[in-house]
Amino acid sequence: MRRHPLRHVTFTLGVAITALLIATAALSLVYTPQDPLAMSITGRLQGPSGAHLFGTDQYGRDVLSRVMTGTVISIAVGVIAVGIGAAIGMLIGILSGYVGGWIDEGFMRLVDAIQGFPAILSALLFAAVFAPGIVISMIAIGIAFVPSFARLTRAGFLELRAREFVVAARALGARDRRLIMRHILPNTLAPLVVQATTSFPIAILAEAGLAYLGLGTQPPHPSWGLMLREAQSFLSLNPWFAVFPGGAIALTVLGLNLLGDGLRDLLDPKTA
């Protein structure tokens, strides 16, 4: 018997935290307690107070407002990076799994090679050639996801291309494009959706890491990783400055991980 999704504790918790994340991002587009870029020389490095719930940074900017605005950047980088990884990975996986032979072998070696480039390494390489920035971090993170999407898509295609319904469709005259788009690809989507969900928190972690290194989002835009980079110099003066952006990353990643785990449980026929 299929369980109602909301009775699945992990999934429900994940949905709740993710909803909070999206609501915060949406709210920050129209409202933040203060201007996230407004500086105040007299109000620097303050701890949490009624006026500034999360305190202020080294320029007197409101940390809560910056954390809220950082949500948008994290979500945007996550969505675009996973999109890049999924698009390129699925294309490689489709070609590899459907065509097979030398093309498959060549693409798989390329995928193995890409696996040697975690996001941080690609970002280093791109940042050396182009200016570091949010676009570089999106591309670098996206590339790091290519192998997992390519392998999953390829595995689905290898399994499905010889199945009766595909053979029957081919016998009825369906061309390659129709076979791929109408018959095989839709049947490989469930694990890819789960993969996208589980990749999303990894993308957010990677974005924060790259921003921390100065390879991602650039000042004065508020990214959680960048805020932690700035906070490090003032750890002894205002430790809260390092706690809230880090807490935001941890809560977001926790929520998205729970959502991914829950989704995987619910979509897996063995556990449903």
Add this chain to the structure above:
Amino acid sequence: MRGYIARRVAAFVATLFFVSGLVFVVVRVLPGDPALVIIGPEGSPEAAARLREALGLNRPILVQYTEWLGRALRGDLGVSLQYDVPVGRLILSRLPVTLPLTVMAALLMLTAALPLGLYAARRHRRAGDYLAMVVSQIGIAIPGFWAGLLLILLFSVHLGWVQSGGFAGWSGGLWPGVRSLLLPAIALGFFQTAVLVRATRSSVLDVLREDYVRTARAKGVSELSVIAKHTLRNAMIPIVTVAGLQLGQLMAGAIILESVFALPGLGRLALGAITARDLPVVQGVTLFVASTIVLINFVVDLLYVVLDPRIRYE
């Protein structure tokens, strides 16, 4: 077995070839003119032309790649524009920081994750299992560099037990070096430990549900033997796969942790090279790290032969 190994070696060589190609394309082809990247917008056209000539950038791209690859295979990764020393020597000089940091994080990960994952699986759906899963879920959510900052906050700022960063080196003995890498290694290994706990638990649970484990228990085989001989051996393949992938992630993660703890390793070398527009160093470091990760994946592939007799007799 020989066939399997030969296939893996061929795939490894082909993968390395692709790795070198990707690095070369990004550094030499994508920017259009690498000389302009190196000298920056303030450089004169004459200086760019001289640099192009000196670096051999005027020649056809395939000739450049072949020569670069040939030199790289001999260990010659070019000369740093910033330090004017061979890139290979620079990498070797930073390895005594990055390598021990990665190894220490890996050791911490393995010694913590394997027993915890095994414990959680054996206590499936009991308090111990739930606790281990909650802790690992939190561990996966905390980025290594934030864990590093929190460790600095606790042990350096509040307790004053250790310095907030820097590397003592190995010349004064083993302990000062290990001591300065301890916090970074904990921060680095924290996330991956959480991942491996979950992988170990899941893999052991899968094996514990197998008929042969039930049969072994029904025959009266001791629990220790069931776990050591029947369960762990068979559960190791997915665990080794995850742990192998994690070694590569640890090496990449070390780049960030070196910045948090001001350690003079490969990561800081590369970051400094980006600021100085020292393309040969960035190219060399990325080629080295990516090749090492591919090598680790290759070794993991070979380990399957040891762990899974089916591959040996294939």
